[in-house]
Amino acid sequence: MQISGAEIVVRCLQEEGVEFVFGYPGGAVLEIYDAIFRQDAFKHVLVRHEQAAVHAADAYSRSSDKVGVALVTSGPGATNAVTGIATAYMDSIPMVVLSGQVSTPAIGLDAFQEVDMVGITRPCVKHNFLVKDVAELADTIKKAFYIAKTGRPGPVVVDIPKDVTQALAEFRYPESVHIRSYVPVTRGHPGQIKKAVNLLLEAKRPYVYIGGGAVQGNASAEVTEFVRMLGVPCTNTLMGLGAYPGTDRQFLGMLGMHGTYEANMAMQYCDVLVAVGARFDDRVVSVPEHFLSQPKKIIHIDVDPSSIAKRVKVDVPIVGDVKHVLREMIDLLRHQGTAPNPQHLSDWWETIEGWRKHDCLLYTPSDALIKPQYVVQKLYEITGGNAIVTSDVGQHQMWAAQYYRYNRPKQWLNSGGLGTMGFGLPAAIGAQLANPDAQVACITGEGSIQMNIQELSTAKQYHTPVKVVALNNLYLGMVRQWQEFFYGTRYSESYMDSLPDFVKIAEAYGHVGFKIEKPSDVEPVLREAFSPALKERLVFMDFRTDQSENVFPMVQNGKGLDQMDLPPHMHKVQGVPFENNRDYGNMC
Incomplete structure (x- = not known):
């Protein structure tokens, strides 16, 4: 029996076990929406902006083991989705985005709501397709899901002209996929593994x-076993938080531009570094030449061969x-029955503990002003460290990374590579739908939340009781921090002097709102927000925080990992930046 292309799309999604499709209808995809209306195998989530649809699908994927799916119309619907697609691409998130397109005879003729979606998204997708024949539709969607979730994951766009959704064809969904030019390597080379x-x-x-x-890569258990077996220190990138338990002694904290003192110093002065699913990006190692100025051997494990040695030369590359x-590697270590030299390891840990004792995340409490760090610490305490936390981008993102201890993977969801403001709220909605029984908190700022604040309407419609923790300092915080440090305190367009009443906005959308201005009210309001009485309600908490707080430590652009700007209580430590003494023994 023949069915329409739109019905084929729906049947393909059913075959893939899709649970939610996040989208917004329009002319080019009305056939698909009509087919969705006539089925009940999966649920459609109507967002209020296409960017939010892709962010929600992205976070749904990040917080589960499934491929997120978004559906947008042609023209502005497609272009609105691009920011979300690029966000997922930079963070290697498996996702399939279905975009509508004008009918095939009209392609290239500047038809109403026509854009070249394939051309526009080519730089920010893992792959994309334009389907011009309904007979190829099912095969293409099968390939899209396969490509999205294998190898290094990423978003795949399938652009579908309207006449293809109207055309008829028999439905046959492939059981498997073979793409001659795409064969991801999964097993590492035995010789390289032994060498490592x-x-x-x-x-x-x-x-x-x-x-x-x-x-x-769902490798948290293996990472944890590997690190504990060896007894060595470890660190996580911003995107890697939760892969190793954040409360464990062997974890030195996040590293990089706003990493801990001990994590960055260990990164700079280690002699053998094992990089696991990391890409040595600029926010982690800063300047490669400075990073490599201290002799070290590097073992780099990654499923994507193009990521290995892209920025930093490595000694033992392992693709897999x-x-x-x-x-x-664990099996080989167990078989050999060997471990690192205990004396060397003891000396190394002694040095690390010397760095750690400075407590680089210490801040000065206040009875008069709410410290943003304090809010995050109390959130961690009240949720028992078990919440799924989404964030937007800026100072609040860094405090969320530093002061909430993530003990499991897929618990921390943020836009790391692209740095997308507006990610947090739709991401929280997607995460809540993927994990209906979980506590989900969105840590945001007064600037970021307004990028996609209309999704408070989506949260109301689909009963997603996320808790919004807005650290409101009346500034675009990270912009203000940079302007303070590098632009002579010329706060050009970073002050927000016409903010809305967020409590009234939350209430207008049918939610609960609180404005918190005193430190003594922080804990009671957080406890109320997460209490059984408000378990089923979205709660928007507007915390008016200290405007002068900055994120420390901080590695300036062009500086090395051992040249951090440190908080006030560590200024004496800064007097030994090691710039003139590169001898490890003398330094320590």
């Missing part, structure tokens, strides 16, 4: 650097799925 293990066992100052690939590679 031997190099690691000879190390005096070993260090494990864990990125988002460990989260996306990090989960499989670590399992093989």
Whole structure:
């Protein structure tokens, strides 16, 4: 029996076990929406902006083991989705975005609501397709899901002209996919794995650097076993938080531009570094030449061969799925029955504890002003460290990364690579739908929340009781911090002097709102927000925080990891920046 292309799309999504489709209708996709109306296998979530649809699908994927799906119309619907697609691409999130297109005879003729979606998204997708024949539709969607979730994950766009959704064809969904030009490597080379293990066992100052690939590769258990088996220190990138328990002694905290003192110093002065699913990006190692000025051997494990040695030369490259590679390394270590030299390891830990004792995340409490760090700490305490936390981008994002301890993967959802303001609220909605019984908190700022604040309407319609924690300092905080540090306190367009009443906005959308101005009210309001009485309600908390607070530590552009700007209580430590003394023994 023949069915329409629109019905084929719906049947394909059913075959893939799709639970939610996040989207917004329009002329080019009305056939698909009509087919969705006539089925009940999956649910459609109507957002208020296409960017939010893609962010919600993205977070749905990040917080589960499924591929997120978004559906947008042609023209502005497609272009509105691009920011969300680029966000997912930078963070390697598996997602399929279905976009409507004008009918095939009209393509290239500047038809109403026509854009070249394939051309526009080519730089920010893992792959994209334009389907011109309804007979190829099912095969294409099957390929899209396969490509999105295998190898290094990423978003795949399927652009579907309206006449293709109207045309008829028999439905046959492939059981498997074979793409001759796309064969991801999953198993690491045995010789390279053996070389890496031997190099690691000879190390005096070993260090494990864990990125988002460990989260996306579901390798948290292997990472944890590997680090604990060796007894070595480890660090996570912003995207890797949760891959290793954040409360464990061997975890030194996040590293990079706003990483901890001990994590950055260990990164700079280790002698053997194991990089697991990380890409040595500019916010992590800053300047490669400075990073490599201290001699070190680097083992780099990644499923994406193009990520290996892209910015930093490595000594032992291992292409493969990090989960499989670590399992093989663990088995080899267990078989050999060997471990790093205990004396060398003891000396290394003594040095690290010396760095750690400075407590670089210490801040000065206040009885008069709400400290943003305090809000995040109290959120962690009240939720027992178990909440799924989404964030937007800026100072609040860094405080959320520093002061909430993430003990499991897929618990921390943020736009790391692209740095997208407006991500937090739709992401919280997507995460809540993926995890209906979980506590979901969106840590945001007064600037970011207004990028997609209309999604408070979506949250109301679909009963997603997320808790919005707005750290409101009346500034675009990170912009203000940079202007203070590097632009002579010329706060050009970073002050927000016409903010709305967020409590009234929340209430207008049918939610609960609180305005918190005193430190003594922080804990009571958070407890009320997460109480059984408000369990089923979205709660918007507008915390008026200290405007002068900055994020520390901070590595300035062009500086090395051991050249951090440190908080006031560590200024004496800053007197030994090691710039003139590169001898490790003398330094420590």
